Amino acid sequence: MMTVAETCLKAKENLSAIAxxxxxxxxxxxxxxxxxxxxxxxxxxxxNAPDVAACTRGAQFVDRLMxxxxxxxxxxxxxEKLIELRSPVGEVLEERMLYNGLQLRRVRVPFGxxxxxxxxxxxxxxxxxxxxxxxxxxxVLRGSKDALRxxxxxxxxMKNAIRGAGFNPEFIQLIEDATHEGAEQFMKxxxxxxxxxxxxxxxxxxxxxxxxxxxxxxxxxxNCHIYFEKTADIAKAIPILINAKTQRTSVCxxxxxxxxxxxxxxxxxxxxxxxxRDKNVEIVACEKxxxxxxxxxxxxxxxxxxxxxxxxxxxxxxxxxEEAIAHINMYGTHHSDCIVTEDAAAAEKFLxxxxxxxxxxxxxxxxxxxxxxxxxxxxxxxxxxxxxxGPMGLRELTSYKYQIRGNGQVRG
Amino acid sequence: MMTVAETCLKAKENLSAIAxxxxxxxxxxxxxxxxxxxxxxxxxxxxNAPDVAACTRGAQFVDRLMxxxxxxxxxxxxxEKLIELRSPVGEVLEERMLYNGLQLRRVRVPFGxxxxxxxxxxxxxxxxxxxxxxxxxxxVLRGSKDALRxxxxxxxxMKNAIRGAGFNPEFIQLIEDATHEGAEQFMKxxxxxxxxxxxxxxxxxxxxxxxxxxxxxxxxxxNCHIYFEKTADIAKAIPILINAKTQRTSVCxxxxxxxxxxxxxxxxxxxxxxxxRDKNVEIVACEKxxxxxxxxxxxxxxxxxxxxxxxxxxxxxxxxxEEAIAHINMYGTHHSDCIVTEDAAAAEKFLxxxxxxxxxxxxxxxxxxxxxxxxxxxxxxxxxxxxxxGPMGLRELTSYKYQIRGNGQVRG
Numbered sequence: 001m002m003t004v005a006e007t008c009l010k011a012k013e014n015l016s017a018i019a020x021x022x023x024x025x026x027x028x029x030x031x032x033x034x035x036x037x038x039x040x041x042x043x044x045x046x047x048n049a050p051d052v053a054a055c056t057r058g059a060q061f062v063d064r065l066m067x068x069x070x071x072x073x074x075x076x077x078x079x080e081k082l083i084e085l086r087s088p089v090g091e092v093l094e095e096r097m098l099y100n101g102l103q104l105r106r107v108r109v110p111f112g113x114x115x116x117x118x119x120x121x122x123x124x125x126x127x128x129x130x131x132x133x134x135x136x137x138x139x140v141l142r143g144s145k146d147a148l149r150x151x152x153x154x155x156x157x158m159k160n161a162i163r164g165a166g167f168n169p170e171f172i173q174l175i176e177d178a179t180h181e182g183a184e185q186f187m188k189x190x191x192x193x194x195x196x197x198x199x200x201x202x203x204x205x206x207x208x209x210x211x212x213x214x215x216x217x218x219x220x221x222x223n224c225h226i227y228f229e230k231t232a233d234i235a236k237a238i239p240i241l242i243n244a245k246t247q248r249t250s251v252c253x254x255x256x257x258x259x260x261x262x263x264x265x266x267x268x269x270x271x272x273x274x275x276x277r278d279k280n281v282e283i284v285a286c287e288k289x290x291x292x293x294x295x296x297x298x299x300x301x302x303x304x305x306x307x308x309x310x311x312x313x314x315x316x317x318x319x320x321x322e323e324a325i326a327h328i329n330m331y332g333t334h335h336s337d338c339i340v341t342e343d344a345a346a347a348e349k350f351l352x353x354x355x356x357x358x359x360x361x362x363x364x365x366x367x368x369x370x371x372x373x374x375x376x377x378x379x380x381x382x383x384x385x386x387x388x389x390g391p392m393g394l395r396e397l398t399s400y401k402y403q404i405r406g407n408g409q410v411r412g
Numbered sequence: 413m414m415t416v417a418e419t420c421l422k423a424k425e426n427l428s429a430i431a432x433x434x435x436x437x438x439x440x441x442x443x444x445x446x447x448x449x450x451x452x453x454x455x456x457x458x459x460n461a462p463d464v465a466a467c468t469r470g471a472q473f474v475d476r477l478m479x480x481x482x483x484x485x486x487x488x489x490x491x492e493k494l495i496e497l498r499s500p501v502g503e504v505l506e507e508r509m510l511y512n513g514l515q516l517r518r519v520r521v522p523f524g525x526x527x528x529x530x531x532x533x534x535x536x537x538x539x540x541x542x543x544x545x546x547x548x549x550x551x552v553l554r555g556s557k558d559a560l561r562x563x564x565x566x567x568x569x570m571k572n573a574i575r576g577a578g579f580n581p582e583f584i585q586l587i588e589d590a591t592h593e594g595a596e597q598f599m600k601x602x603x604x605x606x607x608x609x610x611x612x613x614x615x616x617x618x619x620x621x622x623x624x625x626x627x628x629x630x631x632x633x634x635n636c637h638i639y640f641e642k643t644a645d646i647a648k649a650i651p652i653l654i655n656a657k658t659q660r661t662s663v664c665x666x667x668x669x670x671x672x673x674x675x676x677x678x679x680x681x682x683x684x685x686x687x688x689r690d691k692n693v694e695i696v697a698c699e700k701x702x703x704x705x706x707x708x709x710x711x712x713x714x715x716x717x718x719x720x721x722x723x724x725x726x727x728x729x730x731x732x733x734e735e736a737i738a739h740i741n742m743y744g745t746h747h748s749d750c751i752v753t754e755d756a757a758a759a760e761k762f763l764x765x766x767x768x769x770x771x772x773x774x775x776x777x778x779x780x781x782x783x784x785x786x787x788x789x790x791x792x793x794x795x796x797x798x799x800x801x802g803p804m805g806l807r808e809l810t811s812y813k814y815q816i817r818g819n820g821q822v823r824g
Contacts, residue, residue: 014763020764020765024470069744094787097777098784098785098786102775102779104488104753104785104786111797111798112767112797134548172424190621194796194797194800195797201468202662209602209625210625213621213622215627215628215630215796215797215798216627217798218627226820233820235820236819236820239820239822240820241824243822244822246823252577257796280812312515318638351817352432352815353432353816355524355813356812356813357814358814358816359811359813359814359815360816360817360818360819361816361817361818362818362819362820362821363816363817363818363819363820363821364821364822364823365508365635366822366823367514367816367821367823368720368814372510372823373510373516373814374510374516376506378483384606384607385523385524385606385607385627385629385811386523386607386629386798386799386811387798387799388809389814390813392816397799399797399801400801401767401768401771401801402769402771402772402780402785402802403763403764403771403800404761404770404771404772404775404779404799405772405773405774405775406772406773406774406775407774407775408645408647408648408651408652408774408775409774409775409776409779409781410651410652410654410655410656410659410775410778411655411659411775411776411778411784
């Protein structure tokens with residue numbers, strides 16, 4: 001078994017196999033890998049079965065881990081969709097002649113080696129490899145121990161297919177060392193890993209931020225808010241809330257917190273609560289809500305900060321848009337937040353002052369997604385402000401360099 | 413004395429004073445601060461004097477610490493130049509209508525709170541405040557203990573001027589706790605400091621990378637290379653080398669390493685060495701160089717990786733552009749590197765394959781600088797690939813957010 005350091009260095013040593021690949025070659029790799037995943041589905045499922053059998057972590061966890069033919073086909077379709085997207089590599093971002101005749105050009109380039117650290121979701125393995133290929137990056141994958149056999153099978157099938165198509169696939173590397181120490185080594189591979197992206201639970205992300213010395217992009221934790229401003233149209237408000245809270249509860253762009261203007265709550269709280277209860281949503285609420293509906297359970301400070309990821313919501317009455325913005329900037333996770341209002345000035349204030357990656361007026365927070373935003377695919381949703389914010393597509397997996405062409409210029 | 417956490421929180425609490433300031437107001441703050449620095453020069457010099465008197469760190473260190481009227485005027489001119497630059501805040505980077513009628517807009521926004529950690533250079537204090545103002549950011553400054561009185565005076569004068577002009581200056585905060593523990597706390601203010609930029613020695617930068625849990629932009633270390641390809645024009649080659657090595661030796665874009673193609677060395681090594689010696693440059697060289705000129709001192713592996721920052725250079729003969737690129741990518745610091753060549757294909761290969769922030773053909777590496785690149789000013793030169801690469805001007809001190817305007821859209 002290669003050590004973590006050896007694995008990372010091997011990806012870096014083979015970086016040129018992808019960094020200087022033509023778009024045609026990238027597409028040939030993606031196409032070969034997709035076809036091979038379908039052709040070897042049975043082999044991958046056979047390796048996935050012991051991972052699933054050994055897993056003792058509960059139904060939701062197993063559901064994410066489990067692969068069948070339909071899911072493998074979905075993974076292959078995802079790779080094929082990347083073929084249609086344009087590679088961002090080589091794009092000229094800026095071109096200027098300087099005062100001294102130097103020709104300055106700013107060009108988009110791959111990061112180099114991307115590290116991905118994630119949990120027991122084997123689909124992430126193939127997605128990350130696909131995004132790396134189309135963005136010209138080498139990739140080092142560090143999945144969970146629970147999915148190691150599945151990940152090994154997927155990576156083997158994809159690499160063999162790329163090799164079979166005439167390319168060197170060694171810019172793709174899977175870390176086999178599943179120990180905690182191995183993960184920590186991975187996070188400190190300065191000079192080898194150019195950026196590390198954790199994908200998964202808040203715990204994984206926090207642990208990566210605390211331990212990594214390589215640059216990290218923080219992703220995903222979403223305590224998303226819906227705010228019903230006093231002029232909100234109840235006919236829009238309730239469908240947006242129900243969609244954001246219940247359409248899919250385990251995702252980072254789902255709503256976790258509802259804020260309501262006092263007068264709007266007086267008029268509509270009963271109806272709002274009824275709509276949530278019809279969808280079996282558990283409600284915890286502030287004292288002002290409980291003054292209207294005493295049977296509501298009380299919300300704690302922790303509830304306001306929580307990412308429930310299930311059919312549960314906190315509800316709080318606020319005095320107006322100022323308090324709503326302050327509350328969201330204090331308790332939120334800077335992911336996605338929405339105001340429902342018919343007042344254009346309130347909407348603009350909210351859109352400008354809420355400090356989140358995606359800020360909405362009159363639409364569900366569930367739209368924060370690479371596909372929905374038209375990026376075509378995503379490596380995760382950044383909740384930090386450095387480099388990329390919101391959905392990270394191919395463009396967000398690149399850096400740039402300055403190329404300066406002279407004819408003997410020296411500095412005076 | 414406020415604690416580090418209190419200082420950082422105070423900057424964040426007052427963020428809206430600058431984040432939502434108009435460009436006119438930003439300019440009024442800069443103008444008032446510049447005028448006040450000139451008007452209070454004597455007061456600042458009086459506070460700088462005890463810092464200088466207490467300093468026992470050698471002439472070069474004292475030179476960077478010392479302020480006089482001319483230097484303070486230079487600092488004020490720097491602030492005034494920022495008035496002419498356009499603030500990047502609010503720029504619409506992208507605007508699209510999605511398939512479902514959602515209006516998606518990507519808008520440039522300030523980072524929020526920028527942290528700067530630096531050494532005993534009081535000019536950085538005023539520069540950083542100026543750049544923060546014009547990029548809409550709050551700023552927390554953590555200078556060196558050796559410059560604490562000077563920094564206090566500069567910050568006090570600037571803040572009083574901003575207050576006098578009718579604005580709240582509390583988005584500017586100076587950390588007074590000069591202890592090592594204080595610096596470490598500063599590096600872990602997640603949720604308060606949006607990005608931390610270390611400016612100074614390689615040791616400071618390394619220490620920040622190792623200890624920070626907030627996002628960091630790595631700046632400045634420069635082991636820059638000049639490579640004389642076999643078709644180089646000696647009439648361009650020597651002036652470029654001498655300019656890059658000797659025009660200013662203590663800066664990160666100065667040349668530290670020279671690579672020479674074998675045939676070019678056979679023809680020109682003696683002349684190159686003579687030109688360097690005429691400028692009192694100490695040379696350490698590879699065995700192939702020493703076979704031509706046995707009196708040259710031998711270079712070690714450490715020499716090839718060193719940022720000398722003085723009149724010293726390593727010289728190595730290489731077999732061609734491939735070896736030159738591999739050597740630079742291995743030993744360099746991804747800052748600025750140059751090929752001198754008359755062969756267009758060799759130039760393009762070098763420009764594409766050297767993995768540095770700024771890659772040159774036929775020009776001095778000394779041009780890697782915010783002013784030279786036309787950015788107008790800079791907060792440092794990034795040598796990492798996340799977020800910003802090369803000189804960081806106002807634009808590089810911003811992030812973006814998505815604003816999405818709907819009329820009731822929900823996800824299907």
